[in-house]
Amino acid sequence: MDDRMGVGSRWRAVLPLLVMAVLTVPILMGYVWIIISTFSQRTYGLVPVDSAGRVGGLTLENWAFLWEDPNIWKVTLNSFTLAVGLTIGVVLVSALAGYALSRISFPGRKAFLGTTLILHAFPSVTLLISIYFVLRWITRVPILGRGIPVIGGFGYDTVGGVILVMLALQLPLGVWLMKGFFDNISWDMERAALIDGCTRLRVWWQIIMPQIKPGIAALAIFSFISGWNEFLIPYTYITDQEKSTIAAYLRSLMSDTAPVNYSQIAAVGLFQLIPVMIFFIFTQEYLLSIFAGGSKGGT
Amino acid sequence: MKLKLENLTKRWGAVYGARDVNIEVKDGEFVALLGPSGCGKTTTLLMVAGIYKPTAGVIRFGERVMNRVPPKNRNVGMVFQSYALYPHMTVFENLVFPMKLKRVPAKERRERAQQVAEMMGIGHLMDRKPGQLSGGQQQRVALGRALTKQPELLLFDEPLSNLDARLRLSMRAEIKRLQVNLGITSIYVTHDQVEAMTMADRIAVMRDGLLEAYCPPDELYDRPATLFVAGFVGNPPMNFLDVEVTQANGELRARCLGLDVAVPAERGARAAGKPKVTLGIRPEDLSIVLGEPGGEADTVVAGEVYVVEPLGRDDLIDVQIGQSHVNVLVNPGLGLRLGDPVRLKFNMEKAQFFDPETEQSLLWR
Amino acid sequence: MAMTQRPVRDPVTAQRAQGSFGDSFRSALGPLLFMGPAGFLVVAFFFIPVVIIIAFSLTDMSSSTGFQNWAWVQLENYRKILVHPSSGPILWNTIKYVVLTLSLFNVGMGLVIALLSTHVPRRTGFLFRALWLLPRLTPSVVYVMVWKYIAADAPYGILNQHLLGPLGVKATNWLPAQPWAFVIASNGFIGASFGMIIFTSAIESIPRDYMIAALVDGCSLWQRIRYVILPMIRWPLLFVTTYQTLSLFTSFEQILLLTDGQFGTEVWSLWAYHRALNNYWGNFQWGFGSALAAVLVVIGILMAIVYMRYFRFNELVQEPRIEAL
Numbered sequence: 001m002d003d004r005m006g007v008g009s010r011w012r013a014v015l016p017l018l019v020m021a022v023l024t025v026p027i028l029m030g031y032v033w034i035i036i037s038t039f040s041q042r043t044y045g046l047v048p049v050d051s052a053g054r055v056g057g058l059t060l061e062n063w064a065f066l067w068e069d070p071n072i073w074k075v076t077l078n079s080f081t082l083a084v085g086l087t088i089g090v091v092l093v094s095a096l097a098g099y100a101l102s103r104i105s106f107p108g109r110k111a112f113l114g115t116t117l118i119l120h121a122f123p124s125v126t127l128l129i130s131i132y133f134v135l136r137w138i139t140r141v142p143i144l145g146r147g148i149p150v151i152g153g154f155g156y157d158t159v160g161g162v163i164l165v166m167l168a169l170q171l172p173l174g175v176w177l178m179k180g181f182f183d184n185i186s187w188d189m190e191r192a193a194l195i196d197g198c199t200r201l202r203v204w205w206q207i208i209m210p211q212i213k214p215g216i217a218a219l220a221i222f223s224f225i226s227g228w229n230e231f232l233i234p235y236t237y238i239t240d241q242e243k244s245t246i247a248a249y250l251r252s253l254m255s256d257t258a259p260v261n262y263s264q265i266a267a268v269g270l271f272q273l274i275p276v277m278i279f280f281i282f283t284q285e286y287l288l289s290i291f292a293g294g295s296k297g298g299t
Numbered sequence: 300m301k302l303k304l305e306n307l308t309k310r311w312g313a314v315y316g317a318r319d320v321n322i323e324v325k326d327g328e329f330v331a332l333l334g335p336s337g338c339g340k341t342t343t344l345l346m347v348a349g350i351y352k353p354t355a356g357v358i359r360f361g362e363r364v365m366n367r368v369p370p371k372n373r374n375v376g377m378v379f380q381s382y383a384l385y386p387h388m389t390v391f392e393n394l395v396f397p398m399k400l401k402r403v404p405a406k407e408r409r410e411r412a413q414q415v416a417e418m419m420g421i422g423h424l425m426d427r428k429p430g431q432l433s434g435g436q437q438q439r440v441a442l443g444r445a446l447t448k449q450p451e452l453l454l455f456d457e458p459l460s461n462l463d464a465r466l467r468l469s470m471r472a473e474i475k476r477l478q479v480n481l482g483i484t485s486i487y488v489t490h491d492q493v494e495a496m497t498m499a500d501r502i503a504v505m506r507d508g509l510l511e512a513y514c515p516p517d518e519l520y521d522r523p524a525t526l527f528v529a530g531f532v533g534n535p536p537m538n539f540l541d542v543e544v545t546q547a548n549g550e551l552r553a554r555c556l557g558l559d560v561a562v563p564a565e566r567g568a569r570a571a572g573k574p575k576v577t578l579g580i581r582p583e584d585l586s587i588v589l590g591e592p593g594g595e596a597d598t599v600v601a602g603e604v605y606v607v608e609p610l611g612r613d614d615l616i617d618v619q620i621g622q623s624h625v626n627v628l629v630n631p632g633l634g635l636r637l638g639d640p641v642r643l644k645f646n647m648e649k650a651q652f653f654d655p656e657t658e659q660s661l662l663w664r
Numbered sequence: 665m666a667m668t669q670r671p672v673r674d675p676v677t678a679q680r681a682q683g684s685f686g687d688s689f690r691s692a693l694g695p696l697l698f699m700g701p702a703g704f705l706v707v708a709f710f711f712i713p714v715v716i717i718i719a720f721s722l723t724d725m726s727s728s729t730g731f732q733n734w735a736w737v738q739l740e741n742y743r744k745i746l747v748h749p750s751s752g753p754i755l756w757n758t759i760k761y762v763v764l765t766l767s768l769f770n771v772g773m774g775l776v777i778a779l780l781s782t783h784v785p786r787r788t789g790f791l792f793r794a795l796w797l798l799p800r801l802t803p804s805v806v807y808v809m810v811w812k813y814i815a816a817d818a819p820y821g822i823l824n825q826h827l828l829g830p831l832g833v834k835a836t837n838w839l840p841a842q843p844w845a846f847v848i849a850s851n852g853f854i855g856a857s858f859g860m861i862i863f864t865s866a867i868e869s870i871p872r873d874y875m876i877a878a879l880v881d882g883c884s885l886w887q888r889i890r891y892v893i894l895p896m897i898r899w900p901l902l903f904v905t906t907y908q909t910l911s912l913f914t915s916f917e918q919i920l921l922l923t924d925g926q927f928g929t930e931v932w933s934l935w936a937y938h939r940a941l942n943n944y945w946g947n948f949q950w951g952f953g954s955a956l957a958a959v960l961v962v963i964g965i966l967m968a969i970v971y972m973r974y975f976r977f978n979e980l981v982q983e984p985r986i987e988a989l
């Protein structure tokens with residue numbers, strides 16, 4: 001950024017890199033270890049060793065679950081359904097509410113906005129017991145309770161129910177993020193659309209939503225990640241083994257009576273990380289535009 | 300379609316956007332809303348469009364009260380200063396969007412869009428996105444979008460202020476021509492008085508939310524009802540002098556330090572006898588008197604050149620008379636310089652008088 | 665001039681300009697449509713559960729009483745919390761954990777990484793941010809396992825093997841030795857990425873003109889950060905600070921996996937979890953656990969309100985510029 005050449009400016013260019021590199025060392029170390037350990041029998045620090053402690057002992061055994069355990073594909077699919085369902089739900093519900101909170105005047109608007117942030121203070125996990133009762137009640141609703149294909153329904157022991165609970169927990173983030181994006185959209189454009197003959201709902205869907213694609217993408221990534229990785233909520237509200245998720249599969253490796261094979265856990269973890277990483281790399285441009293949303297703001 | 304605003308008021312807490320505005324627009328008429336920034340022009344327009352809800356007062360289209368009618372059912376077209384095009388749609392999609400919402404059949408949509416695009420000279424840009432257009436082209440698209448739905452009322456909110464001076468001139472003529480040809484009732488918001496004067500059939504001048512005047516341009520110029528209107532309309536602006544108008548043996552005279560001129564009776568009648576009135580006179584109603592002083596009419600005043608601003612065709616000269624200053628338009632050929640003594644002839648047939656307290660005209664109200 | 669005199673107010677039209685029942689119904693419908701789904705979720709999964717939690721906290725419900733044989737005990741559970749010998753230390757732990765993690769990592773490190781990575785070439789910046797996002801993307805079981813291996817005793821531990829060993833420091837398992845360092849770091853490396861992402865995008869969206877103006881004025885990097893960047897990212901700062909404070913208060917998954925509250929690292933939310941859902945004695949004290957959770961809710965709400973006051977939440981919310989529905 002600086003045109004003046006010399007030692008000073010060279011330092012100024014290198015210093016941020018150096019500082020960042022040092023700060024990032026623990027992460028690098030950790031992930032190098034994960035990768036090495038998934039291909040080793042054991043590790044001493046970052047060094048792969050065999051069972052006798054000699055350097056070496058490289059193996060593919062830890063990855064054998066991919067071709068030996070058909071369950072892995074089932075739980076992967078389940079996790080995928082959960083993550084995708086959650087993502088769609090979070091984006092839709094947050095975008096609807098965020099739009100209203102940013103752009104429609106109605107009584108209780110500020111109060112709801114404040115409340116949404118405060119909601120995040122409600123300890124989700126300690127609400128587990130009481131949410132259980134709510135899900136039980138929903139189960140009794142005909143059809144909606146448990147009669148829907150793919151996600152089962154929205155009651156207890158259904159993927160839909162888990163999605164609903166997680167959706168609620170994601171709302172504070174989603175609503176605030178979306179509201180920030182809507183705030184930046186030009187008022188004149190929305191006015192023009194209303195005069196052209198749109199209802200507010202159509203303005204939202206046809207005019208405004210296409211302007212905040214970066215925001216939608218960012219929120220989608222956050223939601224997908226939490227849906228994909230979440231353990232506690234699906235574990236608590238889904239008892240049916242058929243609907244188990246990959247996070248639960250991972251945990252089951254630890255609670256087995258057999259001695260825990262940490263290298264295999266690392267391998268499953270890495271496997272679980274891959275789709276998210278791909279998702280991230282393709283969408284990272286969007287992820288960084290959380291606050292750059294929309295066209296010119298103001299009037 | 301006829302439009303009528305009755306006591307239209309918009310208030311946010313203690314802030315008034317518009318206050319008791321009364322305007323009637325005839326069918327096919329072109330009305331300009333003129334006023335300085337923040338005077339409530341946009342507010343008034345947005346109430347007509349249905350975007351803002353009036354705090355009080357009535358909006359009528361024809362005889363129908365429109366206050367609670369949502370914007371989409373008002374059949375108005377609006378052009379914004381910021382263009383407000385839909386950036387994710389092509390020019391063509393922008394043009395047909397309002398028609399789609401009115402459920403115009405697809406074939407007719409295409410035809411009308413094509414026709415409007417030709418009319419606006421944007422036919423070759425149909426497949427581009429707004430981001431790929433120049434400001435002038437975007438404004439044409441915006442205008443086209445307002446026209447394709449065949450509105451009964453056109454609203455313009457400073458549509459030309461983002462364009463350069465040349466383009467503004469040509470677009471001005473174009474909009475006017477279109478409006479006359481199509482005969483659509485229009486309200487045109489601007490803070491540029493030249494725009495208002497050249498385009499409008501009638502001009503509504505607003506100030507701090509209040510309607511100051513509503514009349515045809517020539518009347519606005521020749522017979523300003525208030526001090527504000529007199530000062531706002533006209534470029535360079537009208538000169539104002541604080542004077543006393545005295546009456547002696549049937550003759551009226553306006554006096555202040557260094558100035559003593561005769562006032563025609565029909566002009567000064569209501570100003571007479573007041574110790575303090577504001578005399579208004581336009582720069583073009585002042586002229587330099589050449590030659591030696593003496594023996595001239597009693598509307599000539601001596602002064603001294605204070606500032607010279609060359610404007611090209613004319614020079615704008617600031618002349619000091621006593622403690623006061625007046626602007627005069629003169630021929631650059633005169634070669635006047637700072638400090639030169641000059642004599643000014645006041646064309647008092649065109650003089651205006653205002654009460655400085657109420658700011659009302661002492662001639663037209 | 666004809667138009668400037670004011671017509672007398674017509675009572676019929678003046679009345680029609682006022683609202684009627686039908687109108688207010690219609691104007692309520694719009695927001696309802698948009699707010700409905702969110703409103704339902706908030707009521708179903710926050711309000712009702714909190715009411716249930718508060719109700720539970722007034723009972724002696726536990727796995728030994730079941731859902732049938734419980735009794736109301738009024739504020740007994742809250743009294744127990746007050747006099748409980750662990751309350752003080754655990755509250756202190758919680759404060760220590762939240763304050764240190766938040767300031768060092770979630771806001772501090774997040775901001776540092778965002779600032780640094782926006783002042784290096786784009787691709788390099790992206791690479792660093794991607795690395796910092798890894799902990800958030802990784803399943804927590806595996807992520808915590810890595811920290812355990814970093815801390816582990818020789819010959820497995822990375823610290824002992826590659827850093828401290830060569831320096832001649834005596835090998836040990838560092839987790840029990842420095843539990844707080846690991847609790848804070850393991851949470852912080854996840855937490856930092858949230859702030860990092862939000863701050864980075866906020867910094868990148870500062871109009872170029874401001875940055876250039878600052879450069880022209882001869883600002884040093886530090887001055888630019890202090891007087892241009894920080895003031896312009898006030899809103900994201902409010903959001904990250906508030907949101908992450910609350911997140912830290914209620915989160916415990918990493919601690920659960922890392923130390924399970926051993927070595928003096930039990931925090932309030934973990935305590936509630938242990939009491940209500942998961943403890944060695946197999947007696948799940950739902951009533952007492954609910955009371956612990958209710959305390960947390962109250963603290964969280966108070967904190968959120970304080971933050972919103974401090975950052976002048978009201979000024980950050982604009983009024984809509986469209987009144988039609």
Ligand SMILES: Nc1ncnc2c1ncn2[C@@H]1O[C@H](COP(=O)(O)OP(=O)(O)OP(=O)(O)O)[C@@H](O)[C@H]1O
Pocket residue numbers: 311314315316317334335336337338339340341342343490983984985
């Ligand atoms: N939504 C609003 N809330 C509060 N006050 C408003 C709002 N819109 C406008 N105002 C105020 O009402 C007054 C009139 O504003 P308006 O936008 O109508 O001015 P304008 O004549 O269009 O000015 P400009 O030429 O600058 O566009 C201003 O004082 C403005 O601050």
Ligand SMILES: [Mg+2]
Pocket residue numbers: 340341342456
């Ligand atoms: Mg305006």
